Amino acid sequence: MLGLEYFSFEELWSPMFFFFMAAVVIGYFYIIGPWRLKHEPGEAPATTKQKVMFVTGILFYYLANGGPLDLLGHLLFTAHMVSMSLSYLIAPPLILLGVPAFVWRRLFAAPFWRKFSGLMHPILTLLLFNILFSIYHVPLVHDYVMTHFMVHRLYYVVLLITSMMMWAQIACPVPEWSRLTDVKKMAYVFANGALLTPACALIIFSGNTLYGTYNDPNVWATAMGYCVSGDPGDLLTRFNGGPLFFQILDPLEDQQLGGIVMKLVQEVMYGAILAYIFSHWFKREHTEDDLPGATDGAH
Template sequence: MLGLEYFNFKDVWSPVFLAIMLLISAGYFVLIGPLGEKWASGEKVSVSRKILFLTGMLLLYLAQGGPIELLGHMMFSFHMVSMAFSYLLAPPLLMLGVPTWVWRFIVQALGRSPLRGLKFFAKPVVAAVLFNGLFSFYHIPLVHDYVMLHFGIHRLYYVILFIASILMWWTLVNPLPEKAGVQGLKKMGFIFLNMVLLTPACGLIIFASEPLYATYSDPGVWARAMGYCVSGDPSMLLSQFGGPQFFGYLEPKVDQQIGGIMMKFIQELIFASMLAYVFFQWYKQENREDTEDERNGIATLPSDTVALTPGETVK
């Protein structure tokens, strides 16, 4: 299916990465179980939180170690699906799945460490510019091809981008209710800012007149990049398949355009849904406050009103 049948189990499912993700998931349940009873004074973690965390882990595994990761080396459209899973879907699910008391511990520990100076990057506008800037910079053709051909830099960049996505999502998710976060119109403005900042990169990809990335159009470059995610001699890929076009049902330019459209569509769908939710919550809050003000106004006499005793008349 989609060319996966030409690769072995190790190449498609990355057992080592799968084992790491399973260990992290097991550690999560130990943390919210026996350790949670000791540190969180019996604070229970709901089933919904557990489902959110596991769903986030599954998406992250599929995008960074499972079939989508391999397909992302063969088709640009799947590369964009991998990016969307890794940085737009998995982070908020993982953040919502982690208990509040764990986030308190992490924030307090960071506040006492030398990293406390980096809290500047968690400011809403800075976090939005940082994440979208790193994402856009990565998709400059020369940068993208260089990163894809250097495994160490590739992994480091993805880790930094994931941390930047956590900082960006922090303003929207706000995992610490006691911390005063951005609300109402300011949060809607933050969402809109993120929607705008990613548009230039997607526009460059969608409206390009030719394939931009050698990783998906040059057989030699493609084979070198594939060497980091499949076993065996990369040169054998050329003799066996000839290049990435063997696996693509579309021309490289069309595949590239679809990838840009998919990324923008997924981002717009996620942020537009959040924008509608935040607007609805803000509207309800405003109406609730107006209603309370009206009730207080009816129940309270004006300061210049004179109370009359029984039998007293006003002339």
């Protein structure tokens, strides 16, 4: 299906990355269980909701960067954009909220981290993630990152870190670290949507294919060489036509659909977050208004 039948189990599922992510999950359950009882016995245990969110976030991140979707993202631009959506718009807030506050406090308790506290300014985190994400989708930058292994890995790590920093302003896992009121969080979400729009618009409304990774056989073969066995020449022989061998849509249509998918996922995710923040703010405001003496204090 979609050409995945041409690849081996190892190429589809990236076993080493799977074991690494499994180790992360095992470490998580150790920290919130035996480690907490020994070192933080006074802290409340992680809730079932937190456990589900963390495991779901890790699963999404693995599927996007190690499962078949990762390989498919080298064949179809639309799949690539689904992978990017899972990696940086969906998985980070789930992971952030899935880790109990006492873990984050202990993790960043060292005085060393105070030197970097300025990097968590809301405006800076907003700009860092969105600028890096947008720059990545400039055609020359995208193709360079996709065809240089170490640059690719480093850029994706930096994107993950900056996405976590950005999401921490909205889905802050430690109450006392929150810098934004509910109203400011809603404005922050709107700003995120506005800053991502130009990159999506460039992709959706371009009249030409932009990325050699998905339409130039030589560029595609180089990028694929980091995912599957064999050198680029072997891949071109194995799949006559390179990326066109797997195309189920016209390359331009695939590119435009990818931009639409990214924008839709962004709108749905940010819309859900906005609804949650608004309902939380509305309930709190009305609860405060209903407190005895609240009316008298207003005069």
